Amino acid sequence: MEKVRISKLMSERGLCSRREADAYIERGWVKVDGMVVAELGAKAYPDQQITLERAAQARQTARVTILVNKPVGYVSGQAEKGYTPAVALIEARSRYAGDRVARRFERSHLQGLAVAGRLDIDSQGLLVLTQDGRIARHLIGEDSDVDKEYLVRVQGRLSEGGLALLNHGLSLDGKALRPAQVQWQNADQLRFVLREGKKRQIRRMCEMVGLKVVGLKRVRIGRVSLGDLPVGQWRYLRDEERF
DSSP: OOOEEHHHHHHHTTSOOHHHHHHHHHTTOEEETTEEOOSTTOEEOTTSOEEEOHHHHHHHHHOOEEEEEEOTTEESSSOBTTBEEGGGGOSGGGBOTTOOOOOOOOGGGGTTOEESSOOOTTOEEEEEEESOHHHHHHHHSTTOOOOEEEEEEEEEOOOTTHHHHHHTTOEETTEEOOOOEEEEEETTEEEEEESOOOTTHHHHHHHHTTEEEEEEEEEEETTEEOTTOOTTOEEEOOTTOOO
């Protein structure tokens, strides 16, 4: 059995991100089999016990995750081409009045926010921004199996066998897509449930079977739903909520 970098093991076990692991190791907040890890890059065997000191656990607890109902016209990440990033929506006056988290909004909650699953500029709906590397990895890591649900308005004529292909059988960028769940909601709207998120995936999938997307809204990520969160407003993820 070969040793593995402790930061990698911590990330794989969902303790924190690799970057966070390095920061905790530097502060002496990580123990392997009860012994403090003394240097960055240290390795351990995969079957060894890794624990975090209370100071690291407290820091993780203080980190926030924010849910935004992103409007069309906002980019998910950094500002680009003159478009406003969704993080600009997060301010005291745009906080959802129905937010049940008893936490006062502070500017520090905007520091280090990472987008965990992007939405196109011309798409709307549930967007997750988090300071917690564990949540980001859970939602967008290479081995993530969290599903996302979308309501998609379309125009055009679906090709013969097109619905079956949307569910399984299409490829993008030379790689077969994972099986999806796609069904008609009504005459002009499809419901998609995906376990991956390639760039403009739904729009490209629809084009391949004769449809044009005219409206796209993400309504759920894992077990967390958009619910009645108004467009352009945000709320904190509640302690009891799990993706």
